[in-house]
Amino acid sequence: MIQNIWLRFLSRKMRAILMATGLFCLFIPFSTQAQTNPVILVMGDSLSAEYGLARGAGWVKLLEDQLHKEASPWTVFNASISGETSSGGLSRLPKLLEQKKPGIVLLELGANDALRGLSIQESDKNLRKMIQLSKISGAKVLLFGMQIPPNYGQEYTKQFQNLYPRLARQEQVELVPFFLKNVASDINLFQSDRMHPNEKAQAILFKNVWGAMAPYQTLLKSNR
Incomplete structure (x- = not known):
């Protein structure tokens, strides 16, 4: 009788072990799936948010299509x-870095700073902090260079234009020299x-973006 009870006990133990092993095996595909889908995080304004465009018509969708291709x-x-x-981007970035754990951050911000008269120093501080937070999280950064029309004043316009290459150089990140290259000068390309x-x-x-992502082409073919 004691032997039968012991055998039943062992049977329950074995069943528990098998169930635990089975559950562990079930978790493996989900873990692998998470690792095989690294993320590119796009932090931008209306130029990247498909403002005034049909859904799925923006450059970000074209980037997705290229990756799929x-x-x-x-x-x-x-x-x-x-x-x-x-400033708004900086306030949102920490949570996005934590949630999405991106491997690459595309940083397209600053134009609205100029439109609102924000100082170059303030834009520099915010963008620099975003770059640094992204790098600390383990992500690589591609900074989008922006320019503004000369009617904002020659000195401010020049300082704003120089902000991006200076940041990219000092923080050692990749740069899209001018996001609106071959667009800004053609009125037919605007709404x-x-x-x-x-x-x-x-x-x-x-x-313009894809060309600047050339240093990441090998990375984009891998699982990070």
């Missing part, structure tokens, strides 16, 4: 908000407000 395991999370400033690029311009914007 190349069978890259990377996914894109677009956290861009129309009207966003460097009726003459501020936001239209759908025809999105392929050019994507090309």
Whole structure:
């Protein structure tokens, strides 16, 4: 009788072990799935948030399509908000870094700082902090260079233009020299407000970004 009880006990133990092992095996595919889908986080304003465009017509979608075409395991999370400033982006970034754990951060902010008359020093401080937080999290950064029209004053315009290459150099991150290259000078590539690029311009914007991502091409083919 004692022997039968002991055997039943062992049977329960074995069943427990088998169940635990089975559950462990079930968790493996989910863990592997998480590791095989590294994230590109886009932090931008209306230029990246498809303002005035049909859904899925912006340059970020073209980036997703290119990654899919190349069978890259990377996914894109677009956290861009129309009207966003460097201050707003900085306030949102820590939570996004924690939640999404991106391997690459595309930083397209600052234009609205200039439109609102924010000082160059304030924009510098906010963008620099965003770069540093991203790097601390383990992400690589691609900073988008921006320019503003000369009617904001020659000195301010020049300082704003120089802000981006200086930040990229000092913080040792990659740079899109001018995000609106080959777009800014062509009125036919803008919406009726003459501020936001239209759908025809999105392929050019994507090309500017993709070209600047050349140093990451090997990374984009891997699982990080």
